Amino acid sequence: MVDYLVLGDEPHLRARECSHCGALYFDRRNACAKCFRTEFGTRALSNEGRLRAFTFVTRAKRPYVSAIVDLEGGGVVKANLLEVDQPGQIRPxxxxxxxxxxxxxxxxxTEAVAFGYRPRGGDQ
Structure with missing residues (x-):
C-alpha cells in the first residue's frame, strides 16, 4: 500500500538516503532537510528494530497498537504492532x-499488502 515497501522473497522497507549526510526519508524530497543537498540514492532498511514508543488505539472497531520503531542500522518508522492485544505484552x-x-x-x-512489526520470537 506504500511505495517504500518492497515485496518478494524477503519483504523490506526502502528509504531515500541523502548522498551527502545519510539522512533517510520515506517520502519524495527535492532537498535534504538536514543538509539541504539534492542528491539521493536508495537504501534497503533492516527488518529488525526496537520499539521506541507505542499507544493502544481504541477508537477503531478493533483496537490496535500504533508504534514507533527504531530500525537496526538506522531509520525510524511508524507502523502498527501486530500480534499484541494487552499492554503487559510490550515495553519500550x-x-x-x-x-x-x-x-x-x-x-x-488483487490483494493490498501492508506492513507492521511483531515482537521477535521469544522476546515477549
Whole structure:
C-alpha cells in the first residue's frame, strides 16, 4: 500500500538516503532537510528494530497498537504492532521484526499488502 515497501522473497522497507549526510526519508524530497543537498540514492532498511514508543488505539472497531520503531542500522518508522492485544505484552525497547499482512482485496481479487512489526520470537 506504500511505495517504500518492497515485496518478494524477503519483504523490506526502502528509504531515500541523502548522498551527502545519510539522512533517510520515506517520502519524495527535492532537498535534504538536514543538509539541504539534492542528491539521493536508495537504501534497503533492516527488518529488525526496537520499539521506541507505542499507544493502544481504541477508537477503531478493533483496537490496535500504533508504534514507533527504531530500525537496526538506522531509520525510524511508524507502523502498527501486530500480534499484541494487552499492554503487559510490550515495553519500550522490545525487539521487533517486520511482517506483512493482507489489508484487503479488490473486486478483481488483487490483494493490498501492508506492513507492521511483531515482537521477535521469544522476546515477549
Amino acid at each position: 525497547g522490545l525487539p521487533v521484526v517486520l511482517d506483512t499482512v493482507t489489508a484487503g482485496t479488490d473486486d478483481d481479487g
